[in-house]
């Protein structure tokens with residue numbers, strides 16, 4: 001893939017700003033050392049980022065008698081970003097400052113009656129307004145709104161191509177939203193959002209090759225290759241949840257059988273438990289997957305042997321599927337993200353590490369760290385979506 005000098009420059013802007021946010025306040029030579037870029041390049045990029053109002057001068061470093069080095073810091077009043085996690089059953093919007101501090105959030109439930117495009121658009125717009133007009137946003141410049149949509153999206157056209165659980169086809173989402181919202185709008189999917197959250201503010205910052213496994217009701221992987229989000233030819237890279245783990249295995253809603261998702265998505269984990277212990281009190285009586293995953297998490301903490309076994313088996317499935325990713329991509333780091341990983345935490349991580357050690361080839365597996373997502377807060381997807389807005393600003397800095 002040939003990259004234009006403009007694309008390289010944009011990627012370098014991302015890299016320098018990410019590092020500056022992480023280490024703020026920081027000197028230019030230190031940014032150069034951390035990013036691997038030359039001091040001259042870093043000085044130019046810092047100048048551009050300061051021109052955009054994203055970085056400001058922040059005094060001098062104590063140089064112990066040598067020539068004092070100027071420091072730059074993230075501009076605390078440089079602007080706000082909104083990230084929206086649109087999921088099958090809810091809309092969650094969060095407002096961030098440039099240091100990725102969450103300033104406000106708003107969560108709305110999507111009821112089955114709300115799922116027509118114009119109704120979902122109204123719910124998204126209301127959630128965005130609730131955070132964008134929050135008092136913590138007063139006096140700060142709104143830079144943009146990023147939206148993560150389930151299913152397949154065409155990010156350039158701003159279209160939700162397919163949202164399978166809602167029966168949507170080719171909905172011009174950003175055009176409909178623009179009727180309600182005055183902001184710059186950016187669209188992508190949750191896999192890419194989870195990966196972007198780790199690149200900007202989590203375990204993949206400063207890493208070139210990373211995999212972020214998103215475990216929720218659905219399952220997928222965000223991929224960073226060479227320090228950048230890999231979107232693929234049609235923005236659909238990372239649909240690892242629908243790769244085959246068990247030949248002729250469980251039926252998947254995608255119409256095929258034996259997909260990874262049917263064993264390690266929340267409903268798959270619930271099924272692992274049910275097949276092991278059909279009358280387990282850990283199973284939610286009204287088939288609420290969130291409640292059962294929470295019960296499994298509690299059960300593991302309390303040493304309940306059925307919970308430990310069910311999470312162990314689910315972790316073994318997940319580890320086998322992660323081992324494929326490790327063999328295929330040779331990543332520096334694999335991050336387990338999403339609400340299921342957040343709930344099951346360390347017990348799940350242990351099983352995945354053990355299974356990858358068994359199943360992956362020794363060379364890539366030996367080098368790959370496997371960690372839980374350190375991104376705190378309600379939704380890494382919201383944070384990642386907000387980072388798309390920031391990337392949008394950095395990609396087209398001349399836009400008013």
Ligand SMILES: [Zn+2]
Pocket residue numbers: 241242243252253254255256259261
């Ligand atoms: Zn599938």
